Amino acid sequence: MEVLKFGGTSIRDANQIKEVVNIVNNKKNKILVFSAIARVTNLLSDFVQQSYKENSAKSKSSILLIEEVHVKIINQLLTSKNFKLIALNKVKFYINSIINSSKKKFSDQNQKEILAQGELLSAMIIYLYFLEQNIDVAYLPALNYMKINEYREPDYKHIRSHLNKELKKHHDCNIFITNGFICNNHDYEIDNLGRGSSDFTATIIGSVLRAKKIEIWTDIDGLRNNDPTCIHNTSPISHLSYNEASELAFFGAKILHPLSITPVLKTNIPVILKNTFNPIFPGTFISEYTKSSGIKGISAKDQITTIKVRSPRMVQAYGILRKIFDVFEKYQTPVDMVTTSEISVSMTIDNTKNLSKIESELCNIGDVSIERNQSIICLVGNFEENRTSTISKIFKSLESIPINLISFGASNINISFTVDMRNKITVLKLLNDKILNNEPCLALN
Ligand code: ASP
Numbered sequence: 001m002e003v004l005k006f007g008g009t010s011i012r013d014a015n016q017i018k019e020v021v022n023i024v025n026n027k028k029n030k031i032l033v034f035s036a037i038a039r040v041t042n043l044l045s046d047f048v049q050q051s052y053k054e055n056s057a058k059s060k061s062s063i064l065l066i067e068e069v070h071v072k073i074i075n076q077l078l079t080s081k082n083f084k085l086i087a088l089n090k091v092k093f094y095i096n097s098i099i100n101s102s103k104k105k106f107s108d109q110n111q112k113e114i115l116a117q118g119e120l121l122s123a124m125i126i127y128l129y130f131l132e133q134n135i136d137v138a139y140l141p142a143l144n145y146m147k148i149n150e151y152r153e154p155d156y157k158h159i160r161s162h163l164n165k166e167l168k169k170h171h172d173c174n175i176f177i178t179n180g181f182i183c184n185n186h187d188y189e190i191d192n193l194g195r196g197s198s199d200f201t202a203t204i205i206g207s208v209l210r211a212k213k214i215e216i217w218t219d220i221d222g223l224r225n226n227d228p229t230c231i232h233n234t235s236p237i238s239h240l241s242y243n244e245a246s247e248l249a250f251f252g253a254k255i256l257h258p259l260s261i262t263p264v265l266k267t268n269i270p271v272i273l274k275n276t277f278n279p280i281f282p283g284t285f286i287s288e289y290t291k292s293s294g295i296k297g298i299s300a301k302d303q304i305t306t307i308k309v310r311s312p313r314m315v316q317a318y319g320i321l322r323k324i325f326d327v328f329e330k331y332q333t334p335v336d337m338v339t340t341s342e343i344s345v346s347m348t349i350d351n352t353k354n355l356s357k358i359e360s361e362l363c364n365i366g367d368v369s370i371e372r373n374q375s376i377i378c379l380v381g382n383f384e385e386n387r388t389s390t391i392s393k394i395f396k397s398l399e400s401i402p403i404n405l406i407s408f409g410a411s412n413i414n415i416s417f418t419v420d421m422r423n424k425i426t427v428l429k430l431l432n433d434k435i436l437n438n439e440p441c442l443a444l445n
């Protein structure tokens, strides 16, 4: 079995959906995971926000746009009158159910049900198109097998057994279509795996079925060696290890959902990032081992907050780190980077929902200072070979920039540091010119 995931831009219009059929090429044993059509989840999310604010004009315009996008694709894609009618009726039904649920007082559950509609609509339309093309296809509704536990982690045992049951129902089919992103939670309510998580759906499926490979089809020639939203002459990285890809994804590379490597760790199933707009390009091949040499890639994550706890009581004391991290655990706030000295501990977080409560509890341990609007810059590659010269080259190239936290040594494939967000583009540009040895470039914007 192979798993192929197609993101929103890969199915953004009728022509792109036709391109997907060419890519799939009616070969046997493929599970196709589809995101919502481009922009639809954002529009659904806008609809929810505006309905909360009881801004009916704005919420109505989001829902009309969602309807328009789907109706246009159906009219351009499906030729049989019958299939067209089925698809248009389904769109009407989904749109009406979204509008009706917004008439009552919204619960969190209503929101999740609304966000799920994008993946239900895209898979339904594409399924009908595949049938129209006489492709031997079956639809596997994700809500029949995809489930998370009370810690919001994939319930692999449940997923494996229920997905296999679904596959058995259609044992004579070649191609299977399913929805990314959506799942049931431990109470069997509709939920999702988080924004941008259709990649994660694909790797979860790939790992439970021990797939031969997983392809993530998107709109760019693989993972770039620098942030393409800031730097114009980045190049695609041809090979990465699972760990290298995870570090780049966790620290900002948007092409891959940060959790999507976790299901395939230790399975040795390759994950290949491919471009629907340039299918012959090999893309980025991610696997357990890859020969690394030099710096392979740089990513950056914004809106980071650093928290520094300082206390002379820390000298030669034990148990302080546990006390500090207990506070973050209590408020379910992940810490990304940590650095320590004899009298201080510095951490970064990106979820600031409970920051004031965290701050007041940390004040019982030491003096707390907080810096907002930071960026984490993460360099990934082989720091073992030419270790000293690589590290000194990195910091020499940034000698004009104030650097706050530095984290190195936890893994020998990553150096991360924080800078003020205002300096991020300059840093990425300097690293691009002096470390990646790309052509000297102009930073975008
Ligand atoms: N449609 C969902 C989102 O926009 C999931 C995905 O695109 O991967 O977040």
Ligand code: MG
Pocket (backbone or CB within 6 Å): 007, 196, 197, 199, 254, 255, 256, 257
């Ligand atoms: Mg994505």
